Amino acid sequence: MSIDLPSSLDTQTVAASLAAFSAFAAVLALALPASPASRLQARLRGVARERDRLRSMRLAELSAREAKGRLRLKPRGMAARLAGLWRGNTPETASDLAAKLKMAGLRGPGPEALFLFCRVALPVLFIAASIGLGLLRDLPPSRTLTLALASAFLGYSLPRFILTRMVARRQKSILRAFPDALDLLLICIQSGMSVEAALGRVTSEMASQSIELAEELSLTMAELSYLPSRWRAYHNLGERTGLAPVKLIAAALAQAEHYGTSIGQAMAAAGRECREMRLFEAERKAAALPPKLTVPLVVFFLPVLMAVIMAPAGMKAGSVLKSYRQGAIAKPGEPALTRPRRALSTRPQAQDGPR
Secondary structure, eight states, X not given: OOOOOOTTOXXXXXXXXXXXXXXXXXXXXXXXXXXXXXXXXXHHHHXXXXXXXXXXXXXXXXXXXXXXXXXXXXXXXHHHHHHHHHHTXXXXXXXXXXXXXHHTTOOSHHHHHHHHHXXXXXXXXXXXXXXXHHHHTTOOHHHHHHHHHHHHHHHHHHHHHHHHHHHHHHHHXXXXXXXXXXXHHHHHHHTTOOHHHHHHXXXXXXXXXXXXXXXXXXXXXXXXXXXXXXXXXXXXXXXXXXXXXXXXXXXXXXXXXXXXXXXXXXXXXXXXHHHHHHHHHHHHHHHTHHHHHHHHIIIIIHHHHHHHHHHHHHHHHHXXXXXXXXXXXXXXXXXXXXXXXXXXXXXXXXXXXXX
């Protein structure tokens, strides 16, 4: 069985087919080197879209979490006017007060205005209450004035005291859970995860142990997504917590990002320094314990010890003195007990002989 070629297949047709095939091959040769770049650009665009989606989702979670207790971003009314009048007279500068409020977990201008308003309103309210108490109880004017001044000082110092306690409680919670979070973060980074993915995993794991630490790490992850400088996000993490170990880890991450060094090695070195800092802090507290125990020892333990040692001797002396007094003082109708006479000598007396 044979195949017959068409009779019209001549030299011109073959030349045209070869020319078309050559042109197609040339176009294909020019397009193939550009296809990986186009695929790479498409993948990068997909990654950027996913990053934007994650950023918007994280910001939505943060806004939903803080929506219940959030104050107005721009305070209005009498509180804002009084805070503006008092802002120039307060000893704290605006930056220091904002840093303290961030350490306490209070963000935005609303808590700052509330703090300054309490600094103005509480002394006035306490003075009015003390004057009313003095009038109700008919206290002398001097005592009423003293009570009013003490109440004014208490009202002025109370907001600062409450803010300091909130900062201390938040730092204690973060510091208690930070060693576990640091070890988990180091494991995640050494396993090949990115910093954002590692922070997300640590945030989900640490939420049950310390809500404050999980909140700070989640906020850092969100800042890494939308801030133009990653160093600023790490710096903000250290400033919001105000803790030396957290600042050390943030500085290590920032330096590794800036100089391109291994993040795992930087985290391992920072972790060793944090453990040494905890060891030094424990040694410092142990060394400071004997001076702190001196006053309780002298005030409480030493008197009890002296009472236990001297009680038997005192009881013996008391019983002897009581018996002596009972013997020395005669009862009515009984002869007084006199001093016992000396016993007569048993030596025979010499008799006078005949003279």
